[in-house]
Amino acid sequence: MxxxxxxxxxxxxxxxxxxxxxxxxxxxxxxxxxxxxxxxxxxxxxxxxxxxxxxxxxxxxxxxxxxxxxxxxxxxxxxEALVAATFDRVVDEISDSALAGFGAGDDIDDKVAGAVGAIVDIIDDDRRKGRLLFSPKLLSPTIADKRSESTALFAMLTVDTASNALAKQVSPEAIGAAQFEVGGLARLLSAWLDGDVALGRDEVVALSVRLMMSLVDAVAG
Missing domain, CATH: 1.10.10.60 (Homeodomain-like)
Incomplete structure (x- = not known):
């Protein structure tokens, strides 16, 4: 067989x-x-x-x-590839949370507060992430490039979400104002993480929202 x-x-x-x-x-x-x-x-x-x-x-x-x-x-x-991937991972987490927080708001003030609150919560819960994104003590060329990329990303997210929420067109002034907002927010949060700004979580969110809302007309065109 x-x-x-x-x-x-x-x-x-x-x-x-x-x-x-x-x-x-x-x-x-x-x-x-x-x-x-x-x-x-x-x-x-x-x-x-x-x-x-x-x-x-x-x-x-x-x-x-x-x-x-x-x-x-x-x-x-x-x-360098590891550092870039680590940075991108944190940026993805923050951008997703910020967009979700913005989308949950009832009006533009609530939306901005939701987005800023989401960012602050992430970097407050895990200070490593805040230092990676904002600390001036990290000066590698890879991190510098990634910070530049993330600033541009968050600026465009700011422009898009604000203009959509207010049903207004984007202008060159809006793009410039968004860059100003994102850079200023990053510096404020960096100083807050380092203990140079003696504010609590809710206070730093409220201050950030007030400053950002002062430019909302420019951001929305």
Missing amino acids: GAVTDASRPVDGQSERSAALRSYGGVDGDERIARRRIALMDAALDLLGADGGGSVTVRGVCRASGLNPRYFYESFDSV
């Missing part, structure tokens, strides 16, 4: 080994990579957001994350 083969069973151990690589402990390979990537960004945030700021090296971030360099280069080709 000839041998009966099951087409679904591997002829040798190669497919079984490949399957083991893809899934280990119930977690597939892509998810393991994603978890290691997050762990590396968390470690970078710990180092960058430390009180007084800190430098990031491959060795340092691997030690802090408990991963070896092989896993670092699995996700990032350089320290």
Whole structure:
């Protein structure tokens, strides 16, 4: 009698080994990579957001994350790429929360208060994120570039949301005023995080809203 083969069973151990690589402990390979990537960004945030700021090296971030360099280069080709990804992750969190806070408001004052309150809550709950975004002690070229990008992003979000909320067209003055607002808010929050502005959470939100609303006509065109 000839041998009966099951087409679904591997002829040798190669497919079984490949399957083991893809899934280990119930977690597939892509998810393991994603978890290691997050762990590396968390470690970078710990180092960058430390009180007084800190430098990031491959060795340092691997030690802090408990991963070896092989896993670092699995996700990032350089320290600069890790820092950029860590910054973008925080910006995404803040922009999503700010937009949600803005959208929940009943009128323009409530909307601005909701957006600013969401930003303040994030950086107050996790001071590392505020230092990464605003601290003048972090002066790497990568962070400088990322801050410039995020300022432009938040300025355009300010213009778009305010003009839509007030049903007015965007003007060049609106774009300039939005840049002014975002830069001023960033400086105020940086000083607040450093303890140079002796205000509570609600007070710094209220002050920010008053200052931003003083420019709302210009922002909305």
